[in-house]
Amino acid sequence: MTAPLVEIRDVSKRFAKRLDFAGKIAQKLGAGVREEVVHAVDEVNLEVKEGEVLGLVGESGCGKSTLGRVVAGIHAPTSGQLMFQGKDVASMSGAERRAATLAVQMIFQDPFASLNPRMRVEDIIGEAPRVHGIVSRTEASDYVDDIMRKVGLDPSLKRRYAHQFSGGQRQRIGIARALAVKPKFLVCDEAIAALDVSIQAQVINLFMDLREEFGLTYLFISHDLSVVEHIADRVAIMYLGRIVESASTEEIFSAPKHPYTRALLAEAPRLDQRKRDFAPIEGEIPSPLNPPDGCFFNPRCPHVRNLCRADQPHLETIGRDHTVACHYWQEK
Amino acid sequence: MTPVLEVSGLKTHFFTHAGVVKAVDGVDFSVNKGEVMGLVGESGSGKSITGFSILGLIDPPGRIVEGEIRFNGENIADASEETLKSIRGNRISMIFQDPMMTLNPVLRIDSQMMEAILAHETVSKREAWERCRDALGLVGIPSPEERLKSYPHQLSGGMRQRVSIAIAFLNKPDLIIADEPTTALDVTIQAQIIHEAQKLTRQTGTAMIWITHDLAVVAGLADRISVMYAGRIVEQGRTDDVIDHPLHPYTVGLLGSVPTANKRGERLFQIEGMTPNMLSLPKGCAFSPRCGAASEACQVPPAVEHVADRELRCYHPQSQVAAE
Numbered sequence: 001m002t003a004p005l006v007e008i009r010d011v012s013k014r015f016a017k018r019l020d021f022a023g024k025i026a027q028k029l030g031a032g033v034r035e036e037v038v039h040a041v042d043e044v045n046l047e048v049k050e051g052e053v054l055g056l057v058g059e060s061g062c063g064k065s066t067l068g069r070v071v072a073g074i075h076a077p078t079s080g081q082l083m084f085q086g087k088d089v090a091s092m093s094g095a096e097r098r099a100a101t102l103a104v105q106m107i108f109q110d111p112f113a114s115l116n117p118r119m120r121v122e123d124i125i126g127e128a129p130r131v132h133g134i135v136s137r138t139e140a141s142d143y144v145d146d147i148m149r150k151v152g153l154d155p156s157l158k159r160r161y162a163h164q165f166s167g168g169q170r171q172r173i174g175i176a177r178a179l180a181v182k183p184k185f186l187v188c189d190e191a192i193a194a195l196d197v198s199i200q201a202q203v204i205n206l207f208m209d210l211r212e213e214f215g216l217t218y219l220f221i222s223h224d225l226s227v228v229e230h231i232a233d234r235v236a237i238m239y240l241g242r243i244v245e246s247a248s249t250e251e252i253f254s255a256p257k258h259p260y261t262r263a264l265l266a267e268a269p270r271l272d273q274r275k276r277d278f279a280p281i282e283g284e285i286p287s288p289l290n291p292p293d294g295c296f297f298n299p300r301c302p303h304v305r306n307l308c309r310a311d312q313p314h315l316e317t318i319g320r321d322h323t324v325a326c327h328y329w330q331e332k
Numbered sequence: 333m334t335p336v337l338e339v340s341g342l343k344t345h346f347f348t349h350a351g352v353v354k355a356v357d358g359v360d361f362s363v364n365k366g367e368v369m370g371l372v373g374e375s376g377s378g379k380s381i382t383g384f385s386i387l388g389l390i391d392p393p394g395r396i397v398e399g400e401i402r403f404n405g406e407n408i409a410d411a412s413e414e415t416l417k418s419i420r421g422n423r424i425s426m427i428f429q430d431p432m433m434t435l436n437p438v439l440r441i442d443s444q445m446m447e448a449i450l451a452h453e454t455v456s457k458r459e460a461w462e463r464c465r466d467a468l469g470l471v472g473i474p475s476p477e478e479r480l481k482s483y484p485h486q487l488s489g490g491m492r493q494r495v496s497i498a499i500a501f502l503n504k505p506d507l508i509i510a511d512e513p514t515t516a517l518d519v520t521i522q523a524q525i526i527h528e529a530q531k532l533t534r535q536t537g538t539a540m541i542w543i544t545h546d547l548a549v550v551a552g553l554a555d556r557i558s559v560m561y562a563g564r565i566v567e568q569g570r571t572d573d574v575i576d577h578p579l580h581p582y583t584v585g586l587l588g589s590v591p592t593a594n595k596r597g598e599r600l601f602q603i604e605g606m607t608p609n610m611l612s613l614p615k616g617c618a619f620s621p622r623c624g625a626a627s628e629a630c631q632v633p634p635a636v637e638h639v640a641d642r643e644l645r646c647y648h649p650q651s652q653v654a655a656e
Contacts, residue, residue, distance in 0.1 A: 059518035059519065059520065059521075060518055166606050166607075168606060169606075196374040196375055196545065196607065197374060197545060197546075197547070197586055197589055197590065198374060198585060198586060198589050198602065198603040198607075199606065200589065201588075201589030201590075201591075201600040201601065201602040201603070202602045202603075204591065204600055205599050205600055205602055208597075208599060223518065223519060225519070226548070226590070226591045226592060227591055229591065229596060230591035230592075230595065230596055230597070230600070231591075231597075249596070263520060264519055264520065267519055267520055267522070267523035268519050268548075269522075269523075269526075269546065269548035269549045269551065269552050269553075270548055270551070270552070270592070271547060271548050271551045271575060271587070271590060271592060272551075272592070273551065273552050274551060274552060274571055274572060274575075277527075277530070278523050278524075278526045278527035278530060278552070279523075279527065280520060280523035280524040280527050281520055281523075282524075284488055284490055284491075284520075284521060285518070
């Protein structure tokens with residue numbers, strides 16, 4: 001069996017707020033001042049096989065974007081390994097490492113903030129391939145034209161600046177910029193969340209076309225279950241820095257096991273449900289500064305028992321490619 | 333029975349340096365007591381400006397140039413500021429997308445909630461405070477006495493939105509305009525907010541206009557749906573009719589572009605092009621450049637037609653089912 005294209009092993013990412021001078025003195029004098037540490041991502045394991053689309057779903061603050069940034073190499077993990085084609089990226093040498101990081105590109109949520117307003121589109125798209133020696137200076141112009149056509153932009157507009165384009169077009173520029181360095185793997189962080197419904201459909205279609213044309217692999221991060229259901233082969237559900245369930249898309253939507261997954265599925269509004277009674281689960285996602293003991297979902301879980309408050313459940317494999325972190329997944 | 337709100341021929345235009353933006357251009361609809369109407373559209377379609385127009389919240393360079401807004405039978409389109417003040421937050425209230433816009437960051441929750449009562453009624457402070465506490469309890473805020481003492485920044489986004497819903501319902505209004513109230517919230521919190529709003533409208537018989545871009549939300553919530561495009565309502569009817577048998581090509585396209593379970597992995601239907609620039613709208617039907625069914629006739633703007641129980645602005649309805 002070939003190694004997965006991208007794999008992360010026991011990756012954690014912690015953000016610590018260091019104590020300032022006054023804080024340190026207060027601590028020395030015995031005041032109860034502590035460094036605040038946020039476990040944004042907590043010992044997560046993920047594998048993405050070549051050609052696969054993995055959907056990563058969670059609510060705001062669950063650490064899905066941080067995880068995406070770790071995978072894309074923007075954040076270094078606090079602990080754990082990031083593997084690319086079976087090799088640890090941290091232990092790679094210069095050239096190899098550059099190739100590995102270049103093969104993983106990221107597309108961001110906000111097409112307004114992620115493009116340099118002072119650069120022309122041809123430079124936004126063409127700079128990286130020129131710097132990395134993918135195209136020569138003389139060929140760069142044709143290369144940019146070609147990529148713009150592939151993402152559905154008119155190459156005659158390449159002398160313009162990003163602000164002269166609409167939101168959907170800007171997102172296409174962001175996609176073109178990522179594609180220009182010939183990546184194998186794209187991390188899409190809420191890449192369509194900021195777009196209008198009709199434009200969303202255009203961009204989803206574009207992602208599917210590009211996947212076919214270039215054999216791309218995606219990590220598709222979203223809070224929108226229906227979009228993930230549409231595009232992903234496999235889905236991982238994240239809650240407060242941990243993966244609580246992962247399975248094939250079909251299985252997660254037809255036979256969800258974790259109470260949080262069930263709640264998410266039940267509460268997502270759908271077109272085919274009319275005049276329904278919304279019966280939401282109580283509470284909100286707890287602060288990652290001060291997570292509850294045991295299972296992180298226990299304060300909101302309708303089936304909570306004593307064990308859930310004391311002991312943190314670990315992911316167990318319960319079927320082909322189906323893992324869940326719940327003590328009582330077998331019960332309804 | 334007179335409808336709570338009856339809007340006819342409403343036109344709100346903005347007179348900018350670059351030209352006249354016809355943000356709302358001839359909108360008609362009505363809302364009955366206890367009814368939830370979903371006003372759906374993409375950004376720039378004029379759905380929020382329609383809501384603001386009803387409350388007289390249009391600032392220059394914009395103004396209502398034409399049309400009537402009949403609230404309980406009385407036209408408030410050109411009412412004085414005085415009259416509007418007595419209506420706003422009392423008979424008609426509004427819930428905004430960003431609760432930080434409704435809540436004053438430097439006032440405690442109790443002072444801003446009590447202000448909403450004391451501005452319209454002469455009651456003792458004690459009574460006002462008790463009503464605020466009960467209102468917070470009704471929208472599912474735990475330990476309301478404590479929460480009344482907090483400032484908005486001490487609450488989470490979902491809690492803040494609950495507070496603004498509580499304020500909206502404080503004076504038992506006849507109509508609530510909710511402008512994308514759940515767009516900024518997570519799925520589980522969105523469900524909680526919709527649940528509270530739904531419960532309260534059912535209990536009090538308050539009519540509601542739910543403005544959103546998300547068809548799936550109004551599908552589960554609204555009695556009727558109005559679809560807006562470029563300042564006009566292009567299709568209007570009962571929720572089931574509009575979603576199961578859309579007639580206007582734009583509604584058809586919008587519904588087709590929402591991913592659902594039975595289309596997994598397939599290409600989505602996409603409406604070509606993008607929303608038009610409101611400064612230079614296409615001639616005739618504003619949707620015609622993006623429409624697959626467009627013809628010569630579409631060069632003249634279509635008038636509102638009544639097809640069965642529906643109102644439609646289109647020369648080429650997509651299915652003939654409802655026309656029987």
